[in-house]
Amino acid sequence: MIDIDRMLAAAKPSEDDEIRRQIMLPWPEAFRIAMRNVTLRLGRAAITATGVILGIAFLVSVWTTNVIQDALEEEKPLAGLQQEAGKTEVEGGVAMMTEGVEEPGERAEGKARQVWLVVMSLLVCGVGITNSMLMSVTERFREIGTMKCLGALDEFIVRLFLIETAVLGFLGALVGAIIGHLIMLVIYMIKAGSSITAKMDWGQMLTYIGIAVVIGCVISLVAAVPPAVRAARMAPAVALSTEV
Amino acid sequence: MAKIECPKCKTVIETTGLVTVCPDCGADLRGVMEELAHTVAEESSGAFARDESMTTHEFIVRTKGLTKIYTMGEVEVPALRDVELDIRRGEYLSIMGPSGSGKSTLFNMIGGLDKPTSGTCFIEEVDMAQLDAFELAWLRCRKIGYIFQTFNLIPVMTAMENVTLPMIFAGMSSDEMLERGALLLDIVGLGDRLHHKPYELSGGQQQRVAVARSLANAPAIVLADEPTGNLDLQTGKEIIDLLKRLNAESETTIISATHDLKMIDVSDRIVHIRDGMIERIDEREDLDIEIGTIDGEEE
Structure with missing residues (x-):
């Protein structure tokens, strides 16, 4: 019986009026809540991350192939140089082409195809992430409405989803980059011998992996913002009554 | 949170309201806590009254001509029609x-949680x-x-x-x-x-x-x-x-x-x-x- 009286007593806090008028969600709290959503909805998080992983893995595998083939192409003219001493590198390249390995036209076509593959992989990745983000926001409409009833501002909701997506996007892109890289590396090591690891341009490779991770994060965030903003702007009553 | 004195062994105990027995002698503290709660409640209601004296309203919620119409496709469905309701504090x-x-x-x-189509709702005259x-x-x-x-x-x-x-x-x-x-x-x-x-x-x-x-x-x-x-x-x-x-x-x-x-x-x-x-x-x-x-x- 006494507890409610005491509770009310505690309800007249010593804080001054200015503090009382604030509505806040401190970043550490937001981070904690968002991470909880990632770790406790592991299945959903995995699906969202898988979209990123697949897209980025494909992208990095294409880039890894590029780096390895560049290394292999450099190797051939070197071999040619040993046989016909005195030839310049350019001539070596010409010699290689005249050996009928690749026509110049074919090579340009190969490059174009690679660009096409990269663009396609990014598109697939983007659509996949957008789709799973849409789903994960939609299935949480009720939760979003509840949070707004409890006093959350629109930006809190967006903030929670952004943190969540940034984390998923980063982890997914990192894992995807490593997977894509390793797969292509192993394939070429089997095909061309393990010596290629020594010949590869690792600086270039790491740059590509870095770029891929950044792209993964950016795509995730861009895909997540519109549904999150839309959900945050809904009137709580509408969000609460949405049946999924 | 609050300090109370055990009626049996006179130890001063700090309590949050969760502990109801004296940790030293095991005496029941609920009586003392209840007394304390009443004093606190009186004090706080005093503060509350002061607070209210500036904005004393008998009605905590008032609605004026509250109307809500949901539009479903072409059809307009009125959910609330001109509701006037005063709710006492x-x-x-x-x-x-x-x-x-x-x-x-x-x-x-x-x-x-939702906006009325017309009319308005006052909470503490806001x-x-x-x-x-x-x-x-x-x-x-x-x-x-x-x-x-x-x-x-x-x-x-x-x-x-x-x-x-x-x-x-x-x-x-x-x-x-x-x-x-x-x-x-x-x-x-x-x-x-x-x-x-x-x-x-x-x-x-x-x-x-x-x-x-x-x-x-x-x-x-x-x-x-x-x-x-x-x-x-x-x-x-x-x-x-x-x-x-x-x-x-x-x-x-x-x-x-x-x-x-x-x-x-x-x-x-x-x-x-x-x-x-x-x-x-x-x-x-x-x-x-x-x-x-x-x-x-x-x-």
Whole structure:
């Protein structure tokens, strides 16, 4: 019986009026809540991350192939140089082409195809992430409405989803980059011998992996913002009554 | 939080209200705590009265010509038609009506969860239509507590975290939050289930967590939308008793949309809604005779 009286007593806090008028969600709290959503909805998080992983893995595998083939192409003219001493590198390249390995036209076509593959992989990745983000926001409409009833501002909701997506996007892109890289590396090591690891341009490779991770994060965030903003702007009553 | 003296061994004990026996001699402290609580309550109600003297309103909620029309494709469906309702400070008001009568819509309007098509709703004489998003969030956070038919707890959070979430928004320090969260959950009888997730709790327990959460920032109004709708009779009764106790002891205004007849028993007034209009308002006194007959015939 006494507890409610005491509770009310505690309800007249010593804080001054200015503090009382604030509505806040401190970043550490937001981070904690968002991470909880990632770790406790592991299945959903995995699906969202898988979209990123697949897209980025494909992208990095294409880039890894590029780096390895560049290394292999450099190797051939070197071999040619040993046989016909005195030839310049350019001539070596010409010699290689005249050996009928690749026509110049074919090579340009190969490059174009690679660009096409990269663009396609990014598109697939983007659509996949957008789709799973849409789903994960939609299935949480009720939760979003509840949070707004409890006093959350629109930006809190967006903030929670952004943190969540940034984390998923980063982890997914990192894992995807490593997977894509390793797969292509192993394939070429089997095909061309393990010596290629020594010949590869690792600086270039790491740059590509870095770029891929950044792209993964950016795509995730861009895909997540519109549904999150839309959900945050809904009137709580509408969000609460949405049946999924 | 507060210091009390054990009546038996005279040890001074600091208590948060959770410990009810003296740690030294095991004496029952509840009597002393009750006394203390009364003094604190008197002091605080004194402060409250001062606070109110500037803005004393008999009615905590007033609606004026409240109308809500939902547009479904080409058809306009009026959910509320020109509702004028004054709700007194500290009363237990039930809004009754068949489903589709507009009681949930009225609930949403009063709670600031949706915007009326026309008309307006005043909370403590503040026109809700004039509030910006921030002020509305502030109002929802500090002034109003919500209880839903479907409990609406955040599934990934424990009971404690659910209860403390509104306190985070209100900017409470984390020590204060944990203490108050534990106190509130203790009040609703879940002192031993602080760290359970909603799916580990029964429906009644989940609704208790929701009640505790609605009290997080000590609101002036608790809005309950069919709080017993998803509960069995006994559990529903417990929730109603809890709300009534809250209403009686803390003078929190309780507004409850319901079609649970058990609610009549505890309500000060019952607003009957039909087709989006107030059909009639019953005062508690006029209902005494009815209760005996209605109590038996549960849905």
